[in-house]
Amino acid sequence: xxxxxxxxxxxxxxxxxxxxxxxxxxxxxxxxxxxxxxxxxxxxxxxxxxxxxxxxxxxxxxxxxxxxxxxxxxxxxxxxxxxxxxxxxxxxxxxxxxxxxxxxxxxxxxxxxxxxxxxxxxxxxxxxxxxxxxxxxxxxxxxxxxxxxxxxxxxxxxxxxxxxxxxxxxxxxxxx
Amino acid sequence: xxxxxxxxxxxxxxxxxxxxxxxxxxxxxxxxxxxxxxxxxxxxxxxxxxxxxxxxxxxxxxxxxxxxxxxxxxxxxxxxxxxxxxxxxxxxxxxxxxxxxxxxxxxxxxxxxxxxxxxxxxxxxxxxxxxxxxxxxxxxxxxxxxxxxxxxxxxxxxxxxxxxxxxxxxxxxxxxxxxxxxxxxxxxxxxxxxxxxxxxxxxxxxxxxxxxxxxxxxxxxxxxxxxxxxxxxxxxxxxxxxxxxxxxxxxxxxxxxxxxxxxxxxxxxxxxxxxxxxxxxxxxxxxxxxxxxxxxxxxxxxxxxxxxxxxxxxxxxxxxxxxxxxxxxxxxxxxxxxxxxxxxxxxxxxxxxxxxxxxxxxxxxxxxxxxxxxxxxxxxxxxxxxxxxxxxxxxxxxxxxxxxxxxxxxxxxxxxxxxxxxxxxxxxxxxxxxxxxxxxxxxxxxxxxxxxx
Numbered sequence: 001x002x003x004x005x006x007x008x009x010x011x012x013x014x015x016x017x018x019x020x021x022x023x024x025x026x027x028x029x030x031x032x033x034x035x036x037x038x039x040x041x042x043x044x045x046x047x048x049x050x051x052x053x054x055x056x057x058x059x060x061x062x063x064x065x066x067x068x069x070x071x072x073x074x075x076x077x078x079x080x081x082x083x084x085x086x087x088x089x090x091x092x093x094x095x096x097x098x099x100x101x102x103x104x105x106x107x108x109x110x111x112x113x114x115x116x117x118x119x120x121x122x123x124x125x126x127x128x129x130x131x132x133x134x135x136x137x138x139x140x141x142x143x144x145x146x147x148x149x150x151x152x153x154x155x156x157x158x159x160x161x162x163x164x165x166x167x168x169x170x171x172x173x174x175x176x
Numbered sequence: 177x178x179x180x181x182x183x184x185x186x187x188x189x190x191x192x193x194x195x196x197x198x199x200x201x202x203x204x205x206x207x208x209x210x211x212x213x214x215x216x217x218x219x220x221x222x223x224x225x226x227x228x229x230x231x232x233x234x235x236x237x238x239x240x241x242x243x244x245x246x247x248x249x250x251x252x253x254x255x256x257x258x259x260x261x262x263x264x265x266x267x268x269x270x271x272x273x274x275x276x277x278x279x280x281x282x283x284x285x286x287x288x289x290x291x292x293x294x295x296x297x298x299x300x301x302x303x304x305x306x307x308x309x310x311x312x313x314x315x316x317x318x319x320x321x322x323x324x325x326x327x328x329x330x331x332x333x334x335x336x337x338x339x340x341x342x343x344x345x346x347x348x349x350x351x352x353x354x355x356x357x358x359x360x361x362x363x364x365x366x367x368x369x370x371x372x373x374x375x376x377x378x379x380x381x382x383x384x385x386x387x388x389x390x391x392x393x394x395x396x397x398x399x400x401x402x403x404x405x406x407x408x409x410x411x412x413x414x415x416x417x418x419x420x421x422x423x424x425x426x427x428x429x430x431x432x433x434x435x436x437x438x439x440x441x442x443x444x445x446x447x448x449x450x451x452x453x454x455x456x457x458x459x460x461x462x463x464x465x466x467x468x469x470x471x472x473x474x475x476x477x478x479x480x481x482x483x484x485x486x487x488x489x490x491x492x493x494x495x496x497x498x499x500x501x502x503x504x505x506x507x508x509x510x511x512x513x514x515x516x517x518x519x520x521x522x523x524x525x526x527x528x529x530x531x532x533x534x535x536x537x538x539x540x541x542x543x544x545x546x547x548x549x550x551x552x553x554x555x556x557x558x559x560x561x562x563x564x565x566x567x568x569x570x571x572x573x574x575x576x577x578x579x580x581x582x583x584x585x586x587x588x589x590x591x592x593x594x595x596x597x598x599x600x601x602x603x604x605x606x607x608x609x610x611x612x613x614x615x616x617x618x619x620x621x622x623x624x625x626x627x628x629x
Contacts, residue, residue, distance in 0.1 A: 012427060013458055016246070023242050028233040035233070045236055052242040053249065058427060113229045130228040133233060138191050149193070157187040160222055 003144065004066035012059055019059075021053050026069055029129035030076055036114025039082040048084055053074045064148045070126055116166040124159035127152060177205045182212045186219055197312050205267070228331070272322065284506045303423045303455070313401035313458040319486040325478050326605050327353050333399055334491050343393050345496040353378075354407045357585040364498040365392050371498045372616075373505070378554070380501050401462035401484055407488040408435050416441050423457070423584035428465055431455040450476050454533070461487055497600045508553045516615045516623030527622050528577040528588040528612040535610070536594055537623055551624045570595040572604060580611050587613025588626065605629070 004025065010018040030051055034044035055074050062071055117125055130136045130144065138156070142149040182205045187580025189202050206213045254603040316337050321330040329351040336345040346365040355361070370392060372381045372527050397403045415438070422432045433453040438447055450468040455461065464483045468476035494500070508515075517534060519527045531550055538547040544556035544563075550558060572595055577588035589609040596605045608627040615621040 015244070015458075019246070020239050023239045027236055028230065031236045032230065032233045033240075041232075041379075045484070048236070049245065050240055052238060055247050056246050057249070057428075060426065071516065099402060113225060128226070130300050132223075132230045135230065148190055153187045153191065153193065153421060160219060164218070170342045 003026065003065075004068040007061065007064045008059060008068065016056075019052075019056050021057075025134065026054070026072055028135075029069065030072055030131040032114050032133045033073055033077055033125075034080055035111050036116070037077070039089070039111050039115070040081060043083060047079045050079050052112060054079070056126075065143075069129065070122055073122070073125070073129075112167065112170055116163055116170065119166055120159060120162055123155060124162055127155045127165065128144055128159050131156060153157065170171035177201045179205075179209060179212055182206070185217060186212075186216060188215075190219060190223060231446045234373055256394060264433060269595070279444065280429075280602055303421055303457075303602075305405050305433070305458070306414075307420070308405045308455055308462060309402060309409065312405070312462075315341070315402070315461070315487055316452075317488050318484060319489070320482060320490070322399055322480065323480045324353075324480040326353070329353070330483075334495055335396065335400070336496065338489060343400070345491075346396050347394075347491075347495050347498070359580045361396065362498060363392065366496045366497050366598060373498060373501050377506075378504065379506045379508055380498075381553075381616070382508055382510045384517070394457060399482055401453075401465065404451075404465060407463065408433070408451075408453075410610070411441070426456045429457070431457055448479065472539045502580075506554060510592060510615075514621065515549060516618075516621040517550060519620045519622060525577045525588065528590055529574055531612045531624055532590045532592055532610050532616055533571065533621050535628065536568055536571050536592075538552065545572040551628065553623070565598060567597040568594060569597055569602070577612065580613070585611060585613070585625075587622075587625075 002021070007021045011022070015104045026046060031041075031044050032047040034051070035041050038044050038047060042153065051072060055072055059073070062068065064071075104124060117128055124141055125149050126145070130141045131138070136144065136147055138152045143153045145152070180530045182202055184224045185194060185202060191198065194202070201280065206216055248602075267339065286329040318333075318335045320333040320335070322333070323330045331351060331354060332349040334345075334347040335343055338344040346363070348361075348363045350361040350363070352360045358374060361375070362373040364371050369382070369384045372383070373379070374381070408417060408419060412419050412435075417438060418436045420434045422434075424431070431454075432456060434450065435453070436450045437448065447469065448467045449470040452466040454463040454465070454466070456463055462484055464481060466481040467479045469479050471477045496512075517527070522530060529597055535547055538544070538550065548556045548559045570608070572593035573593040577590045580587050580589045589611055591609045592607065594605040594607065596603060607629055610624045610625050610627045612622055615623050
């Protein structure tokens with residue numbers, strides 16, 4: 001398996017088309033993360049696209065290629081904030097110019113899980129996204145993040161505990 | 177196994193990472209400990225939920241949309257960089273400062289580079305022109321657009337090179353402004369045989385003159401970035417141009433090469449005083465080339481620029497075949513038979529007059545084949561059709577040839593008066609004035625290209 005680092009170096013060194021592999025490897029986790037933030041899948045896809053384009057043009061500023069995903073999430077965060085700001089501005093317009101609210105909200109979906117993931121500490125979120133949304137095995141994650149497999153499972157274990165707490169908290173606040 | 181030990185290993189257990197003995201003892205403990213079993217069930221449920229959730233996103237496919245956007249924005253950034261640089265460049269000259277460094281404002285990564293794989297070099301070397309020459313040797317396909325300042329439509333070329341890096345196939349689109357009288361032209365050159373499609377006249381001329389082939393590849397060479405850089409390197413060795421290279425430390429910004437012609441080169445009648453090349457750092461291939469001329473105010477004025485695209489993007493063979501012409505196109509095969517008439521010992525003006533005389537005499541004799549041969553080599557049947565119902569009786573007068581009044585046409589215009597008979601009525605025909613010029617790519621044959629009726 002080629003690492004992110006390999007594709008990053010290739011992209012920077014005259015093979016920009018290799019950036020495609022980085023998109024392929026990270027598009028699901030990034031989109032899921034954004035869906036948690038934006039509560040809407042279509043918006044999340046659009047924001048994910050923007051995230052990757054920005055990442056491409058900023059690739060040279062990436063200091064640690066091992067944590068490419070965390071870096072992407074950082075960019076995704078900024079993109080999400082901008083999108084939300086733009087949306088807020090839009091919602092401040094007079095009612096006549098507003099679309100039907102139900103049309104704007106993706107009601108058929110519930111992004112409770114992604115919202116909880118978005119609230120996890122960086123290190124925990126990273127392994128959860130890689131394990132499930134990027135479909136990587138623990139062994140692969142150890143390789144990607146350059147850590148021992150025992151560390152991966154420990155991190156996963158703590159992430160699960162946190163995730164459960166967050167999900168319970170959400171449930172409680174819904175009940176209230 | 178006790179509860180804390182079990183909990184410690186639960187994740188590894190669900191991931192199937194434990195050894196057989198450990199797996200067995202966990203199973204055993206779970207069977208005996210309802211608390212740990214509950215913990216395990218909860219973990220399982222969470223993992224299942226995560227798996228289900230992730231499926232939701234697995235049909236997302238952003239690869240193409242992201243890469244397309246990158247390509248588009250790269251093109252725009254390149255354009256901006258070039259404009260910014262041009263601005264800085266001219267401004268500095270006005271300030272009379274020595275042009276040392278050009279700040280390229282925007283980060284750019286080449287359009288071309290997106291489509292190719294060349295160098296596998298991680299260390300950055302000081303750039304030299306040789307790098308570009310070397311890199312260009314692996315180019316097999318290239319698409320070029322050449323712009324003239326003030327003109328919207330560029331000249332366009334598609335090139336295919338052979339293993340020795342020599343031009344193998346050419347397709348050229350010439351916009352109407354390049355030769356207004358002829359109109360838009362598409363030319364292909366393949367295996368020494370050329371075809372020229374003139375959209376305005378709806379003619380397709382086929383030629384296999386080596387001279388034409390040479391002429392055409394000479395024209396195209398001026399646009400071949402490898403040749404251009406080679407040329408710079410040679411001129412620099414002879415001390416005839418001053419070359420400045422600005423290599424930004426950021427690899428995504430282009431290397432900017434400024435080549436200024438010395439007085440000696442200018443004295444040779446070169447039309448360009450300065451050329452600026454934009455070279456991609458990673459591939460060392462030329463992105464764009466700008467041509468400047470020094471005007472009366474001592475400012476470098478942009479004459480035009482050339483952009484290079486799609487390095488090594490394979491070009492379909494049909495592009496060089498030029499079979500995509502309208503079905504009613506008039507085919508003029510100049511590879512067989514001789515078009516026009518031989519100049520012999522006659523002067524240019526004499527031969528122009530002679531062509532007109534022979535053309536109308538052929539019409540008088542109803543020798544349409546000969547008339548067609550003199551008239552761009554068009555088929556006899558076509559001449560006959562055009563003159564149907566008109567009998568040419570006599571040449572009344574042929575004036576002295578004058579230079580053709582339409583710019584870019586070349587050759588002469590020959591005014592004349594011809595007596596004709598139409599529907600039984602005799603009259604004097606004063607044609608617009610036949611245009612006579614050399615047959616394309618031939619030095620000793622002349623033909624008529626229009627204005628006979």
